[in-house]
Amino acid sequence: MPDIRLALCLPDDATRAAVAARLRGASVVSVAECDAALLAGFGDAEELLRAGRHVLVAGAPSPTARDVFTHEARRAGVGCTFVNPDRFLPSRQLIRKQLGGPLGEAGLVRAHRWEPHTDNPERVPEPLLRDIDLALWFVGRAPERVFAVENRTGVGSVIQLHLGFAGGASALLDFTDALPPGDGYSSLSVIAASGAVYADDQHNTQLLYGGARPRAARACEGVAALAGLAQAFVTALCDGRTVEAGDWTAVHAVARAATESLARGAAEVLP
Amino acid sequence: MTRPFRCAVLSAVKHDYVARGVASHPRFVLAVVADDPHVPQWAHERNQQFAAAHGVPYVPDIGRALRDFDVQVAIVSPEAERHCDLSIRAAMAGKHVIQDKPLATRRADADALVSAVEANGVRFLMWNRDFMPAVLHARDLVASGAVGTPRAIHADFYFAKDAGPVKGTRAPGYPPIDWHAHQIAAHVDGADGSLGREPMGELACEGIYPLGYIRLLTGANVRRVFARSVAFFHQAHADNGVEDLASVTLELDGGLIGSLAIGRIGLASHPSGGAIKLHVVGTAGALVIDESRPAVGVYYKNQPAKEPRERRVASDNDFLLADDFARAIDEARDTVLGARASHAIFATVEAALASCKSGEAVNVNHLT
Numbered sequence: 068m069p070d071i072r073l074a075l076c077l078p079d080d081a082t083r084a085a086v087a088a089r090l091r092g093a094s095v096v097s098v099a100e101c102d103a104a105l106l107a108g109f110g111d112a113e114e115l116l117r118a119g120r121h122v123l124v125a126g127a128p129s130p131t132a133r134d135v136f137t138h139e140a141r142r143a144g145v146g147c148t149f150v151n152p153d154r155f156l157p158s159r160q161l162i163r164k165q166l167g168g169p170l171g172e173a174g175l176v177r178a179h180r181w182e183p184h185t186d187n188p189e190r191v192p193e194p195l196l197r198d199i200d201l202a203l204w205f206v207g208r209a210p211e212r213v214f215a216v217e218n219r220t221g222v223g224s225v226i227q228l229h230l231g232f233a234g235g236a237s238a239l240l241d242f243t244d245a246l247p248p249g250d251g252y253s254s255l256s257v258i259a260a261s262g263a264v265y266a267d268d269q270h271n272t273q274l275l276y277g278g279a280r281p282r283a284a285r286a287c288e289g290v291a292a293l294a295g296l297a298q299a300f301v302t303a304l305c306d307g308r309t310v311e312a313g314d315w316t317a318v319h320a321v322a323r324a325a326t327e328s329l330a331r332g333a334a335e336v337l338p
Numbered sequence: 339m340t341r342p343f344r345c346a347v348l349s350a351v352k353h354d355y356v357a358r359g360v361a362s363h364p365r366f367v368l369a370v371v372a373d374d375p376h377v378p379q380w381a382h383e384r385n386q387q388f389a390a391a392h393g394v395p396y397v398p399d400i401g402r403a404l405r406d407f408d409v410q411v412a413i414v415s416p417e418a419e420r421h422c423d424l425s426i427r428a429a430m431a432g433k434h435v436i437q438d439k440p441l442a443t444r445r446a447d448a449d450a451l452v453s454a455v456e457a458n459g460v461r462f463l464m465w466n467r468d469f470m471p472a473v474l475h476a477r478d479l480v481a482s483g484a485v486g487t488p489r490a491i492h493a494d495f496y497f498a499k500d501a502g503p504v505k506g507t508r509a510p511g512y513p514p515i516d517w518h519a520h521q522i523a524a525h526v527d528g529a530d531g532s533l534g535r536e537p538m539g540e541l542a543c544e545g546i547y548p549l550g551y552i553r554l555l556t557g558a559n560v561r562r563v564f565a566r567s568v569a570f571f572h573q574a575h576a577d578n579g580v581e582d583l584a585s586v587t588l589e590l591d592g593g594l595i596g597s598l599a600i601g602r603i604g605l606a607s608h609p610s611g612g613a614i615k616l617h618v619v620g621t622a623g624a625l626v627i628d629e630s631r632p633a634v635g636v637y638y639k640n641q642p643a644k645e646p647r648e649r650r651v652a653s654d655n656d657f658l659l660a661d662d663f664a665r666a667i668d669e670a671r672d673t674v675l676g677a678r679a680s681h682a683i684f685a686t687v688e689a690a691l692a693s694c695k696s697g698e699a700v701n702v703n704h705l706t
Binding site: 175212214216218219222229234235236238239247254258265269332334 | 487492496568608613624697
């Protein structure tokens, strides 16, 4: 079977080259020559779909973007999939695998995601949609109750979601884009029936000594997430199926409930 | 030289670390151990053992101990539902009070305790962990403005401890675990923090610690909470309808928000006793604090499962709490966690438990 001709629309050349070097079963080509494209954002998605290319977007779509791109894909007879790239981070893959194995059922998912300030108009911004998706993935079902609070006393968003699941599990998702310019911070822990997992930037931080106080340098997970996602895309195309994506309908329902909770100041019950 | 404060230990049936912690400070000396005459024999035996270990008399008469032994301080650590009774009697006798957690098991008792402390002009300290080195570090960083004004604060407080049989392992037809008997038996390894006749979950038993941190760092009262809880791990909790895992959203003074994740999550869940962390987001930065630091990693062949792999070092918590209490008496000021502040935490837990039941956000009913 001939290689899939894949375009990698990624943030920079180094990332593109690193992902391309790890791919099997695909030739990395330009957008004009491709059968399919992996996009790190939504910018070119509509145009590529209209041109009859299969598209995989590494990111969480807004409900509107999902509707528009799905509609275009259907018209063009191609596939359009939205996948949370965080699911392909080695740390998150390991956590999911452990939850399906020795850890047992998730009881409490706790995530902190802090980013430098950006002008984000969304009440529930895209990174928080990704964390909702992860929480639902780890717990294995949609929540029955959502409560959200935010702090509006400064620049940027400081928001936290509290999800309650049938059976007693819960998730606390803390997001801010109010950090000063520089690195962000991520921490994810899952307390499960037979143990716990802790994936935490504080633990994964190296120290650099150059006088005065040491500087912290995060140990990153590299291009593994994008490379894994690209490979999954290629394999799915070869097999004539789609990449397993999150339940964006459930994620958007949680986001809507969170927005409503913020507006009403009360917990929202999901059907 | 200043004369040491003489202390009456009013019941040492739970863990005795409070009395030992106080006695580690040179300004305090244990003078007597006492309890009510009607307590069960096992309680008399524990009190007697503690008294003998410290070379002081055991008197099964609290009134006499407070009256006849020239004590200025009462250290209170009986079963949870007796905390307020003994503390109030001590306060009414004009003694300063150091009490084990929780503050109370009932609202009326908590209210009466605050009234008794304030009416009698005595100092009150709820024993806590506010002076752990990492917590002090966090306090100093926040106070220095390193992160600006706090906008959000989050506490994780997990004890990686077991609590008897794992949930789901009770054989069909086997009777439910008796909470009181279970806690009495747990004394052997110090896992009897919830000792009392009334079952008590982790929020009520341990919530004082992380909520104390939040209070120390922000000075803010919690105004409203939304909470979820579950008996997830332990049969004793499941049988008695109390939680061993809980999550709480906090809305505090001034628009500050926060959260608490708390649980007794099983020995296997952490190599060193449990993850305890603080996250603070401020207007000018953010802070991540691991409460277990400083620590030293110790690993060896055939290491017992219960032995922490990362051992905490340089904790001065006991000394600093006792020191704060002594200074509070000297200076006639409040302690780091006085009666009113402890009541605020009690009220927060009370609201969280109500939220767990109702599924709705609940306002915290503070004292006026």
